[in-house]
Amino acid sequence: MRAQNLLSRLRELDPARDLDVPPTVPAGQIIARAEAAAPRTGRWPASARSAPVRPAFRRRGIALAAAAVIVAGAVTAGLLYPADRARFPIEVGPVVVPIAHELAGDAPPAAARLRDLARHLTSSAYDRDTGRYAYRHGKSWGATRLTSAEGHEMSFVEEEESWTAPDGSGRHRQRTVAAEFPDEASRRYWEGEVAGGRFPPIPNESVLDDPPASTSSSPSPSPASDPGVPVPLTDRTLPPSRRAELAERLRAQYGAFDAAKWTMELYRAYVVPRETRRQVIEILATLDGFVWRGRVTDRAGRSGVAISVDRRTGDERYQMVLVFDPNTGELLALDYVELAPHRETMAYVIILPPGRVDTLGATPQR
Amino acid sequence: MPRKPASELDDPPAQRMGPDHAWFTGLYQAHHAAVVRYGRRRLGDLDAAAELAQEVFVVAWRRRREMPDRSLPWLYGVARRLLANEWRARRAIPELRPRIAADDLGQPDGEADAVVARVDLRAALARLSDADREVVLLAAWEGLGVAELATALDCSRTAAKVRLHRARRRLRSALADGRHVH
Numbered sequence: 001m002r003a004q005n006l007l008s009r010l011r012e013l014d015p016a017r018d019l020d021v022p023p024t025v026p027a028g029q030i031i032a033r034a035e036a037a038a039p040r041t042g043r044w045p046a047s048a049r050s051a052p053v054r055p056a057f058r059r060r061g062i063a064l065a066a067a068a069v070i071v072a073g074a075v076t077a078g079l080l081y082p083a084d085r086a087r088f089p090i091e092v093g094p095v096v097v098p099i100a101h102e103l104a105g106d107a108p109p110a111a112a113r114l115r116d117l118a119r120h121l122t123s124s125a126y127d128r129d130t131g132r133y134a135y136r137h138g139k140s141w142g143a144t145r146l147t148s149a150e151g152h153e154m155s156f157v158e159e160e161e162s163w164t165a166p167d168g169s170g171r172h173r174q175r176t177v178a179a180e181f182p183d184e185a186s187r188r189y190w191e192g193e194v195a196g197g198r199f200p201p202i203p204n205e206s207v208l209d210d211p212p213a214s215t216s217s218s219p220s221p222s223p224a225s226d227p228g229v230p231v232p233l234t235d236r237t238l239p240p241s242r243r244a245e246l247a248e249r250l251r252a253q254y255g256a257f258d259a260a261k262w263t264m265e266l267y268r269a270y271v272v273p274r275e276t277r278r279q280v281i282e283i284l285a286t287l288d289g290f291v292w293r294g295r296v297t298d299r300a301g302r303s304g305v306a307i308s309v310d311r312r313t314g315d316e317r318y319q320m321v322l323v324f325d326p327n328t329g330e331l332l333a334l335d336y337v338e339l340a341p342h343r344e345t346m347a348y349v350i351i352l353p354p355g356r357v358d359t360l361g362a363t364p365q366r
Numbered sequence: 367m368p369r370k371p372a373s374e375l376d377d378p379p380a381q382r383m384g385p386d387h388a389w390f391t392g393l394y395q396a397h398h399a400a401v402v403r404y405g406r407r408r409l410g411d412l413d414a415a416a417e418l419a420q421e422v423f424v425v426a427w428r429r430r431r432e433m434p435d436r437s438l439p440w441l442y443g444v445a446r447r448l449l450a451n452e453w454r455a456r457r458a459i460p461e462l463r464p465r466i467a468a469d470d471l472g473q474p475d476g477e478a479d480a481v482v483a484r485v486d487l488r489a490a491l492a493r494l495s496d497a498d499r500e501v502v503l504l505a506a507w508e509g510l511g512v513a514e515l516a517t518a519l520d521c522s523r524t525a526a527k528v529r530l531h532r533a534r535r536r537l538r539s540a541l542a543d544g545r546h547v548h
Contacts, residue, residue, distance in 0.1 A: 009483065010503070016507075017507075027395070030394065030423045034427035143386065248435055249434075253435075265431045
């Protein structure tokens with residue numbers, strides 16, 4: 001039977017060829033479910049330990065009927081701070097403002113300065129590290145939000161630590177450390193609610209262990225059992241080394257705004273070695289849209305240099321800001337800012353010093 | 367009962383939630399139907415397939431930093447591994463048998479040969495190993511090319527090409543053997 005004929009015949013057997021099922025669960029609930037980590041009782045084991053989303057979502061709405069609260073990041077009873085309404089379990093932080101730039105107004109294109117940075121990169125302390133696990137550490141704000149019926153928002157600062165071995169196994173630990181706010185009105189509102197004990201359960205800490213990536217394959221015979229089929233060797237602690245693969249990983253073909261986000265994701269996923277840092281900056285230098293913002297101080301108090309890129313969506317304008325170490329070229333932070341119609345920080349990510357360690361759960365000693 | 371699609375009012379404006387949320391919402395809306403089809407083809411039950419799709423996207427959010435630009439084959443790979451974990455947990459032999467629509471078997475006489483041919487092909491598919499069947503169906507039903515197969519199977523392109531070639535050869539052989547028996 002010719003290949004095309006076989007393919008046609010197989011397609012005739014397809015029981016789902018005319019099926020088109022749109023999502024019935026909003027994306028936000030999927031995200032919330034992924035962020036939670038209570039023991040599961042659902043059908044599918046292993047990979048995502050979480051409680052069913054929809055019932056938790058609705059229960060929360062009923063419990064806080066006096067002020068209908070829409071929770072963008074769901075929490076589950078198993079991993080919440082105790083429901084002690086007398087005490088808010090985390091710090092009530094400040095209003096988050098965009099970080100100040102040396103060059104706040106019209107700024108020059110960043111390409112030349114980025115290339116100069118790439119040419120003069122120095123080694124980071126972690127470039128000399130050895131160890132089985134790649135350790136990453138960071139904080140982020142803006143992913144999990146509470147919004148009152150009147151539109152007052154509270155979002156959480158979450159601290160993340162990840163350990164990844166070459167086979168993809170490892171651990172991911174996430175803690176909620178503080179509440180921060182996008183504007184003063186929201187801060188005043190939630191301060192009052194917190195003082196009155198009117199706040200929902202707050203996410204506490206989740207620890208998820210990942211199995212080796214190679215053992216998550218199908219139960220069918222592995223490629224190694226088929227003679228002549230090479231077993232791929234992949235060190236999952238290393239980022240792409242070839243420039244073309246790195247550019248694809250950064251989504252460079254979609255432009256500077258997307259590349260900014262995926263640069264941040266690269267640094268969250270890997271301990272980025274010096275040569276890769278250099279290539280990342282060189283790739284960013286080739287993209288139209290980045291402007292040079294000069295010297296900045298990031299939210300962890302570190303001196304850096306920044307570039308930014310804007311994107312318009314109708315009447316709305318958004319900005320990504322990347323902050324780099326001026327010597328090593330490491331990414332220190334990303335800010336995601338709404339510029340219009342209102343100027344406020346939507347989200348931020350802080351990349352804290354990474355390294356390599358030999359023990360799961362350990363941190364680099366410097 | 368028709369399924370009510372998720373209302374935009376149920377979800378905070380994606381753009382305001384930050385770049386990750388906006389990106390993920392787009393990914394979810396673009397590929398949800400394809401992942402449900404993947405599950406439906408292997409599970410034979412739409413509710414189970416929809417539940418599988420939710421789990422796939424939960425994993426996708428958690429592992430979003432690993433996701434390649436061409437994300438659908440990667441999502442299929444996640445679905446494969448979730449199904450494999452489920453079957454290992456049950457210690458059951460997975461049934462990846464293609465299901466012929468009931469009305470296929472009630473064709474007028476003139477269509478009898480076509481029905482027999484479909485039954486032959488179904489039987490031949492059932493005789494393949496799980497791995498061979500999955501490779502063939504990823505190519506035929508999910509429409510994956512070699513590069514995409516490599517992503518879904520988490521192997522090299524060369525390995526994917528070889529596996530597809532061998533699986534198709536084994537399918538043709540099984541089909542021929544079945545006809546000889548008839």
